Amino acid sequence: MPIKLLLISILITLTGSLARGQEIDSCLLVKDALVDVLSSKHRSFPDWLREQALNNESCIGISDPYLDTDLAIEQAKIRAVALASMQEELAFRSIVDNYVCDTGGRYATTKFVSLTNIISVANIDLKSVEILKTYTSPFDEVFVLIKRPNFNTTDSLRDTTNTIKITADLLLNETKGKGEDSYNFIKFHIQNSDQYPIKKLNYCSYNTKSGKNIVSKINQFEIKFPSGRFRYQAFQAQDTIHYQNGFVEASLNYSFWNAYLDVILNNLMLMIKDGGNVKSLGDKYNEMFKNMFRVVDYQQMHFRISNLKVEGNRLYMKTTF
Numbered sequence: 001m002p003i004k005l006l007l008i009s010i011l012i013t014l015t016g017s018l019a020r021g022q023e024i025d026s027c028l029l030v031k032d033a034l035v036d037v038l039s040s041k042h043r044s045f046p047d048w049l050r051e052q053a054l055n056n057e058s059c060i061g062i063s064d065p066y067l068d069t070d071l072a073i074e075q076a077k078i079r080a081v082a083l084a085s086m087q088e089e090l091a092f093r094s095i096v097d098n099y100v101c102d103t104g105g106r107y108a109t110t111k112f113v114s115l116t117n118i119i120s121v122a123n124i125d126l127k128s129v130e131i132l133k134t135y136t137s138p139f140d141e142v143f144v145l146i147k148r149p150n151f152n153t154t155d156s157l158r159d160t161t162n163t164i165k166i167t168a169d170l171l172l173n174e175t176k177g178k179g180e181d182s183y184n185f186i187k188f189h190i191q192n193s194d195q196y197p198i199k200k201l202n203y204c205s206y207n208t209k210s211g212k213n214i215v216s217k218i219n220q221f222e223i224k225f226p227s228g229r230f231r232y233q234a235f236q237a238q239d240t241i242h243y244q245n246g247f248v249e250a251s252l253n254y255s256f257w258n259a260y261l262d263v264i265l266n267n268l269m270l271m272i273k274d275g276g277n278v279k280s281l282g283d284k285y286n287e288m289f290k291n292m293f294r295v296v297d298y299q300q301m302h303f304r305i306s307n308l309k310v311e312g313n314r315l316y317m318k319t320t321f
Contacts (some may be wrong), residue, residue: 006244014115022031027046028115028198029156031303034119041073041204045137045232045284046133046135047081047129048133048135048145049135049143050308050309050310052133053143053305053308054090054304054305054306054307054308056148056159056304057147057148058132058145058146058147058148059080059081059083059084059087059145059146059148059159060080060083060143060144060146061075061077061078061079061080061081061082061083061143061144061146062076062079062141062142062143062144062257062260063075063076063079063141063142063143063144063227063257064141064223064255064256064257065137065139065140065141065218065225065230066139066140066144066226067223068142069140069142071218072140072141072142072143073131073134073142074198074203075142075218076142076143076144077126077129077131077144077188077196078126078164078198079201079257080129080144080145080146080190080236081126081129081149081164082120082148082164082166082188082190082201083264084146084148084151085120085121085122085148085164085166086118086120086152086168086264086303087126087172087222087302087303087304087305087315088120088122088151088302089120089151089301089302090118090119090120090298090300090301090302090303091118091119091120091121091298091299091300092116092117092118092268092297092298092299092300092301092320093116093117093118093119093297093298094114094115094116094269094295094296094298095114095115095294095295095296096112096113096114096294096295096296096297097111097112097113097114097292097293097294098111098113098292098293098294098295099111099293104305107176108177109175109176109179110175110176110209111173111174111175111176112172112173112174112175113171113172113173113174114170114171114172114173114269115169116168116169116170116171116265116268116269117167117168117169118166118168118169118170118265118268119165119166119167120165120166121163121164122151122163122164122167123151123161123162123163123164124149124151124162124163124164126162126164126192126196127148128149128197129149129169130146130147131144131145131146132145132146132147133145137232137256138232139230139255140170141255141256141257143256145185146196147189147291151166153209159215161193161195162195163192163193164168164190164191164192164193165191166188166189166190166191167187167188167189167191168186168187168188168189168265169186170184170186170265170269171183171184171186171189172184172269181204182207183197183207184205184206184207184259184262185200185204185205185206185207186203186205186206186262187202187203187204188201188202188204188261188264189201189202189203189234189283190201190202192316193282197255197279198218198219199219200217200218200219200220201216201217201218202216202217202233203257203261204216205214205258205261205262205286206238210242211229211253211254212254212258214255222282229254230252230253230254230255230256231252231253231254232252232256232310232314232321233310233311233312233313234251245318247307247309247316247317247318248263248267248270248316248317248318249314249315249316249317250262250263250266250309250315251312251313251314251315252313252314252315253313256315259314259315263316263317264305264317264319266304267317267318267319268303270321271301271303271319271320301321302321303319303320303321304319304320304321305318305319306320308317
């Protein structure tokens with residue numbers, strides 16, 4: 001099919017899926033998530049989900065919930081290619097500030113702010129990507145398993161015909177004092193070549209007082225993300241488990257892709273936390289900010305997923321260089 005016709009077809013599909021998403025009643029979604037799914041539609045994840053996530057020969061991508069099937073497969077495939085590209089080679093930049101804010105009151109406030117930017121660029125013909133397996137969750141999220149592509153990273157910047165560029169930003173802001181507060185912001189952007197119908201995938205997730213706000217876009221179209229909570233397992237004691245020994249965890253309450261992206265980016269931040277150049281600003285920066293120091297880091301690296309667990313409606317992951 002010519003690219004122009006394929007683009008028209010995908011945009012028509014997208015329009016239909018967006019309309020479908022707008023018709024979802026969030027109250028019904030909560031009911032489905034907490035009752036119906038557990039009693040009638042719930043099923044365990046396939047064995048290959050965990051096994052292949054650890055396999056260097058393949059990679060997994062996950063779509064947003066409640067999309068049209070064909071569009072969900074395409075979104076999941078592009079996300080899988082993006083993660084495969086990141087695992088192959090990425091540029092990691094981070095700035096970490098740590099300081100004490102003392103306003104002369106009873107409590108001093110310790111603040112930790114970490115801003116991380118990740119970039120990966122590779123040359124790949126998305127039309128040639130082979131999908132090995134698919135799985136659809138009770139929330140109509142499509143999981144795809146792709147054969148890991150052979151990336152041409154050396155010519156990516158010179159030949160933009162089939163270039164895919166991935167940028168990810170992670171902001172962590174933690175405050176401790178009279179009370180404790182934390183803020184987490186994730187942005188994940190995929191830019192494909194102009195010759196491919198889906199040119200951009202944007203995903204943004206950030207904390208709110210009531211949970212998380214998620215904005216997802218395909219090209220210029222925003223997907224109406226459902227407001228319900230996602231429960232993939234019946235409540236059990238493991239809901240309170242906290243793994244040690246390098247596991248990073250995230251709640252699955254806000255969809256599987258949200259947790260999967262969260263644990264990958266936070267794992268990457270932990271992997272480089274001992275590096276970087278410390279730039280101290282002195283024991284007393286001014287009357288308010290004390291013991292302030294900044295760690296600036298830049299690395300080129302690759303990573304692999306070494307362990308993955310789903311327990312108590314939480315996702316746990318380890319990564320290695």
